[in-house]
Amino acid sequence: MKRIIPVVIYCLLLACTAAIAQPQNGWMPLFNGKNLDGWKKLNGNAEYRVEGDEIVGITQPNTPNTFLATEQEYSDFALRFEFKVDPSINSGVQIRSNSFPDYQDGRVHGYQVEIDPSERAYTGGIYDEARRGWLYPLSVNEEARKALRQNEWNQVYVECIGNTIKTWVNDVPAAYMADDKTARGFIALQVHSIDDETLAGKEVRWRNILIRTEGLKTRKDDFPFVVNLLPNQLAPREKKLGWKLAWDGKTTNGWRGAHRKDFPENGWTIENGQLTVLESGGGESRNGGDIVTKKEYGAFEFQLEFLLTEGANSGIKYFVTEGYGPRQGSAIGLEFQILDDERHPDAKMGRDGNRTLASLYDLIAANKNQRFVKPPGEWNHARIAVYPDNRVEHWLNHQKVVEYVKGSPEFLDLVAISKYKDFENFGLWEKGHILLQDHGNRVAFRSIKVRKL
Numbered sequence: 001m002k003r004i005i006p007v008v009i010y011c012l013l014l015a016c017t018a019a020i021a022q023p024q025n026g027w028m029p030l031f032n033g034k035n036l037d038g039w040k041k042l043n044g045n046a047e048y049r050v051e052g053d054e055i056v057g058i059t060q061p062n063t064p065n066t067f068l069a070t071e072q073e074y075s076d077f078a079l080r081f082e083f084k085v086d087p088s089i090n091s092g093v094q095i096r097s098n099s100f101p102d103y104q105d106g107r108v109h110g111y112q113v114e115i116d117p118s119e120r121a122y123t124g125g126i127y128d129e130a131r132r133g134w135l136y137p138l139s140v141n142e143e144a145r146k147a148l149r150q151n152e153w154n155q156v157y158v159e160c161i162g163n164t165i166k167t168w169v170n171d172v173p174a175a176y177m178a179d180d181k182t183a184r185g186f187i188a189l190q191v192h193s194i195d196d197e198t199l200a201g202k203e204v205r206w207r208n209i210l211i212r213t214e215g216l217k218t219r220k221d222d223f224p225f226v227v228n229l230l231p232n233q234l235a236p237r238e239k240k241l242g243w244k245l246a247w248d249g250k251t252t253n254g255w256r257g258a259h260r261k262d263f264p265e266n267g268w269t270i271e272n273g274q275l276t277v278l279e280s281g282g283g284e285s286r287n288g289g290d291i292v293t294k295k296e297y298g299a300f301e302f303q304l305e306f307l308l309t310e311g312a313n314s315g316i317k318y319f320v321t322e323g324y325g326p327r328q329g330s331a332i333g334l335e336f337q338i339l340d341d342e343r344h345p346d347a348k349m350g351r352d353g354n355r356t357l358a359s360l361y362d363l364i365a366a367n368k369n370q371r372f373v374k375p376p377g378e379w380n381h382a383r384i385a386v387y388p389d390n391r392v393e394h395w396l397n398h399q400k401v402v403e404y405v406k407g408s409p410e411f412l413d414l415v416a417i418s419k420y421k422d423f424e425n426f427g428l429w430e431k432g433h434i435l436l437q438d439h440g441n442r443v444a445f446r447s448i449k450v451r452k453l
Contacts, residue, residue, distance in 0.1 A: 108130065
């Protein structure tokens with residue numbers, strides 16, 4: 001009997017060890033619950049230590065962002081983890097990330113699932129560390145901004161399948177993004193650098209870090225918005241939300257010249273999935289002229305990406321009615337201004353910046369955070385939303401920068417002191433075409449999409 005008991009205990013220990021090492025319903029632990037075997041520290045000197053079944057990251061002054069990265073790389077996977085963070089600091093978890101000697105001296109770069117307990121509340125959003133910056137800020141998903149539980153454990157679920165990345169925070173859908181920049185990389189826990197030395201010693205904790213790489217099935221994707229960085233494509237969720245391509249990326253279908261029945265013979269090109277208005281030496285509509293959608297829209301959302309050349313001027317006009325206003329020059333409509341604010345003189349004209357990038361041209365200045373503005377030569381994203389109750393929004397790189405009510409007393413007052421003051425009933429149209437402007441400067445457009453509201 002005395003010999004049997006130790007043998008039984010030994011067998012039970014072996015069984016427990018085997019259970020820990022084996023996948024549980026396809027899930028494997030990334031953290032063994034004892035030490036940091038299988039992980040390596042990169043870039044900074046912040047501390048990571050093991051406390052029970054938790055990995056604890058501790059902020060330190062005078063060091064850059066620090067990462068605890070898996071030695072193994074992953075491509076398609078589902079990832080689950082829990083975290084608890086001091087409300088005064090920022091953190092995140094890198095996915096499909098890399099560190100190469102020839103990229104900024106080995107700096108960690110790639111997708112980051114944000115941990116953000118600040119008032120901004122972007123936890124679950126997707127940031128591109130050391131590369132492109134914010135890709136999916138939660139400014140486009142108000143419900144997800146409410147999901148974080150301060151000073152408590154929170155659960156994040158991440159799904160990377162093919163070109164699609166999705167996140168959930170406490171089971172609330174947070175981010176849905178389509179992108180093909182990086183297909184494979186490590187997973188890493190971030191301790192963010194601190195500027196204020198009083199924040200030294202603050203902690204972020206992780207536990208129950210599990211990954212699954214086989215038998216992947218997508219969760220129900222009831223996300224309110226999709227950031228799709230794949231040019232001229234619609235993600236499955238976009239289609240469900242009613243988005244359609246307003247330009248197919250190849251032909252002139254769906255578009256014609258303003259004040260004409262056909263598409264301009266010159267002044268515009270279609271190459272490499274880009275619809276480009278060409279340089280003509282300045283001035284409105286001196287080359288090919290403006291182009292408009294063949295369809296008219298009332299309540300709608302419209303989005304596209306645009307690429308400015310230095311000093312360029314263009315615009316997206318909406319509610320364009322060609323029988324209204326002059327037959328020559330640019331057609332009249334409400335305008336989302338597209339402009340190189342740094343180099344084009346129009347930025348200093350008008351009133352209080354109301355002719356700058358993303359503004360409601362000559363009426364309302366865009367309230368922009370320059371962090372979210374890409375310079376000429378890089379793609380920016382524009383979105384216009386017109387709701388059935390006449391609320392209108394301008395969005396630039398997924399930040400709302402203009403909001404007004406079409407036809408309201410405040411709107412009419414602004415028209416009365418604008419360049420449109422002598423245009424009868426300006427801006428009060430119920431529907432109209434959407435226009436891309438030829439202002440004489442080279443500007444490229446792509447991923448042009450629309451949906452009716």
